[in-house]
Amino acid sequence: MFRGKSIGVVVPAYNEELLIAKVIQTMPDYVDRIYLIDDCSSDHTFEVAAEYLRDSRLRLIQHQHNKGVGAAITTGYRQALNDNIDIIAVMAGDNQMDPNQLLKLLDPLIEGTVDYCKGDRLSRSELTKGMSRWRRAGNLILTRLTRVSSGYWTLQDPQNGYTAINRETLTKLDLNKIYPRYGYCNDLLARLNVLGAKILDVQIPARYGEEKSKIQYGSYIRKVSLLLLRNFFWRVTHKYILRH
Numbered sequence: 001m002f003r004g005k006s007i008g009v010v011v012p013a014y015n016e017e018l019l020i021a022k023v024i025q026t027m028p029d030y031v032d033r034i035y036l037i038d039d040c041s042s043d044h045t046f047e048v049a050a051e052y053l054r055d056s057r058l059r060l061i062q063h064q065h066n067k068g069v070g071a072a073i074t075t076g077y078r079q080a081l082n083d084n085i086d087i088i089a090v091m092a093g094d095n096q097m098d099p100n101q102l103l104k105l106l107d108p109l110i111e112g113t114v115d116y117c118k119g120d121r122l123s124r125s126e127l128t129k130g131m132s133r134w135r136r137a138g139n140l141i142l143t144r145l146t147r148v149s150s151g152y153w154t155l156q157d158p159q160n161g162y163t164a165i166n167r168e169t170l171t172k173l174d175l176n177k178i179y180p181r182y183g184y185c186n187d188l189l190a191r192l193n194v195l196g197a198k199i200l201d202v203q204i205p206a207r208y209g210e211e212k213s214k215i216q217y218g219s220y221i222r223k224v225s226l227l228l229l230r231n232f233f234w235r236v237t238h239k240y241i242l243r244h
């Protein structure tokens with residue numbers, strides 16, 4: 001519990017046998033449940049994670065086939081809702097999210113001023129340290145496009161997967177519809193906007209270590225661009241045409 005609220009952390013993991021132990025070991029004490037979703041890894045992610053089942057907070061779930069990072073997070077969200085968790089965060093299985101920064105995402109949710117908090121590695125140059133120039137440029141372009149697509153005009157760093165959401169907002173989202181692969185975070189933002197959710201960017205420095213991103217840029221850019229375009233029309237239709 002943290003400030004009277006139960007806290008869950010969803011950890012999507014695909015072929016993270018080298019880093020997943022570190023993620024579990026460094027999970028802060030105030031976290032009540034860790035929902036670790038092994039998305040049918042072909043390495044020993046599941047076996048390594050299973051060694052930590054002595055940690056009574058750990059819920060280990062395995063997909064029967066690979067569904068994608070967005071689908072894995074959705075599986076964790078569903079479990080957390082079943083368990084009546086108040087605030088649900090997401091931390092990657094490759095140890096890229098610094099657990100010492102988690103409180104920064106939880107506080108505004110507990111105070112009730114916002115519904116969804118996310119990390120921001122882009123709004124100041126000190127935060128982007130370690131990010132390649134290509135990746136920074138790509139993220140800046142995606143920020144502009146996601147602003148238009150999602151309707152959050154001051155949004156920063158939409159590709160950031162370090163997030164937290166409150167139970168009430170999560171209950172309102174149609175989890176069956178969330179985009180299953182890497183564009184899930186952009187998709188979620190458009191859906192939150194239609195719900196009228198308040199979001200907040202919290203400055204958290206980028207963290208790069210031993211992990212290797214699995215994103216294949218060619219197909220990623222093609223798919224996310226299409227998704228952003230689709231989200232734009234979906235959002236405008238639902239927000240301004242169907243609702244009024």
Ligand SMILES: Nc1nc2c(ncn2[C@@H]2O[C@H](COP(=O)(O)OP(=O)(O)O)[C@@H](O)[C@H]2O)c(=O)[nH]1
Nearest residue numbers: 012013014039068069072092093094213214215
């Ligand atoms: N569940 C699931 N997780 C994935 C998949 N691909 C990547 N991930 C996880 O999603 C997180 C972010 O993926 P990563 O490739 O590191 O993306 P990046 O950090 O944004 O470059 C990591 O925890 C991965 O283990 C997948 O197909 N399924």
Ligand SMILES: [Mg+2]
Nearest residue numbers: 094096211213
């Ligand atoms: Mg990563």
